[in-house]
Amino acid sequence: MKRWWWLLAFLMLVPALAQTEKPLLVGGTVLTAEYPGGFGVSYVEARPFAQALGLMYWASDGEVILGLGSRRLRFVVTPVPRSKTALKKLVVSESPPALRRGERVLLPVRYTARAFGALYSGSETSLKVLLPDAEMQGFEHRVIGGRDVVVLRTSRDVNALRDGAGWWLLGLRAGESVRDVPGLYLSRVRFAPGEYGTRVYLDGSEGWPVDVAYFPGEVRFYVGPPAERRAEDPPLVVIDPGHGGTDVGARYGNLFEKDLTLKVAREAAARLRRMGYRVELTRDRDEQVSVYARTQWAARADVFVSLHVAGSEVVSPGPALYTYANVGADAPVFVAHARKLLARPGYPEVLARYARPARSVSALADRFEYELGRLGLTPRRGETPLYLLSYAPGAAVLFEMGALRDAGDRARLADPAQQSAYAQVIARAVDAYLRGGR
Ligand SMILES: [Zn+2]
Structure with missing residues (x-):
């Protein structure tokens, strides 16, 4: 019985503590969490948050889209309502919107973190969001439709970023290795660990089109001209x-x-x-x-x-x-x-x-x-x-x-x-x- 009362007192105290701003740690970046209306729901400025988490970020007038591999999260951007009741209804809803406050766009921290499988933790003095490193879980080479297809399976979705001669798989942890690939275009695939993830080199792909496709827990590289498109095919x-x-x-x-x-x-x-x-x-x-x-x-x-x-x-x-x-x-x-x-x-x-x-x-x-x-x-x-x-x-x-x-x-x-x-x-x-x- 006594415990129950302590819990109740604690639950009542938490919203009271959560009215002000708090530091929000994302990896090595320190951002600021704020609490629109003081309802205990933390928000953070969208773009720096996306950057710190390694997400792709797209914004137009009325929406914000975040991307991690095959995962997309789209927010409608809503101006902060004048009425406190209306604001509360928004921020405590199951899928809270992004809020526009002046020039800034704010995202709900916990909701966004969860959508991408990031760990969220909070104390009275700070909040933390962490996207765990991805582990390499599988490598496969196939020939499909006249193209080399390299399939990399990862423990979570990752973004692939072209980098001159290779590709960065951001947040992916993989050892240095070389795979010989008897492909149509590819001769081997090399992995080199780096500070921000793993670099992948597709040897033999130089001069050929390379397309990246994302599937849940998979990044696929398609190397070579798409075969389904013949010269005589109409556009x-x-x-x-x-x-x-x-x-x-x-x-x-x-x-x-x-x-x-x-x-x-x-x-x-x-x-x-x-x-x-x-x-x-x-x-x-x-x-x-x-x-x-x-x-x-x-x-x-x-x-x-x-x-x-x-x-x-x-x-x-x-x-x-x-x-x-x-x-x-x-x-x-x-x-x-x-x-x-x-x-x-x-x-x-x-x-x-x-x-x-x-x-x-x-x-x-x-x-x-x-x-x-x-x-x-x-x-x-x-x-x-x-x-x-x-x-x-x-x-x-x-x-x-x-x-x-x-x-x-x-x-x-x-x-x-x-x-x-x-x-x-x-x-x-x-x-x-x-x-x-x-
Ligand atoms: Zn439309």
Whole structure:
């Protein structure tokens, strides 16, 4: 009985102690945990936290995505509500949102740590988050579809970062070793332990395309030109109808973004097929498709078009075109260690995986703009580091067809004739782009 009372007193004391800021230790980095509203839920500034944990970090206006190998965690960024009750409801919920406080974006520490399998511990005076080192658990070489495939199995997901002649597997602990690989392109695979993880060298891959794919607990390197693509094959156009299933996207009354994107995508696909292109949809029915699956589609496409409709977050009405061509200042952010690597001279290829001929993207968006102009519409254009687009090696555009909260846009989006017109815009723009080359 007495113990029970002590526990109760302790539970009441904890929130009281948790009102102020505390140091947050992430590996060797000291950050500051804060407690919006004083509800005992710790938050930390997003970008430095992601860096310290070695996560990929992607931010656009309304969302933040973190990545570790095959794992993705997406946050909607919500301004800190004025009402304390509303704030409490958010921060104590099962999946707390990211909070925007002025210029800063804050992430819930414990929730984020758990999502990536990091250890979280707290005391009255400080918090700790630690991502355990990954251990190497398996190595395999196969030949699939005319390419060498190196499969590395790891005890947890890791990020692979291109580094000149090799790849850094960040946070991976592995001994120095050499594997002879009788491959189509590869002769051997070498592992060299380093300060931040393990470097992998794929001997024989020089001059050949190398793609990285992540699966749970696996990093795969695909070496050599993709075999499924023969010279005589027509280009592959992938259309990505945004949202689906329980993720309805923007909505207004009984108009759902997920339905509108699917309708237009299907018709655009039919038109492009009639034009002779290979076309795939990331979904052809009302189902949820993970961002990860969508990126896998994007990675194979010559042209990738993601379709969306804006909800209430958009201030100005009308269609918009978003592209992500530039790997400059706003490129995905890797760990602090990776930043050090980036700072070394002769290091432009680090983000080569995310780069593409800059002109190809703007050329595709130009074609969209031209076709929309024929409908009397002037799209807004934006350059934003969208996670999905960054995975497309070909030309990629996110086409936002209008804003549901705008009456004019809404009427257009709900009208089947206008939906057809949008499908035609897509088909013509893609066709013009592919005919015109880069
Ligand atoms: Zn959307």
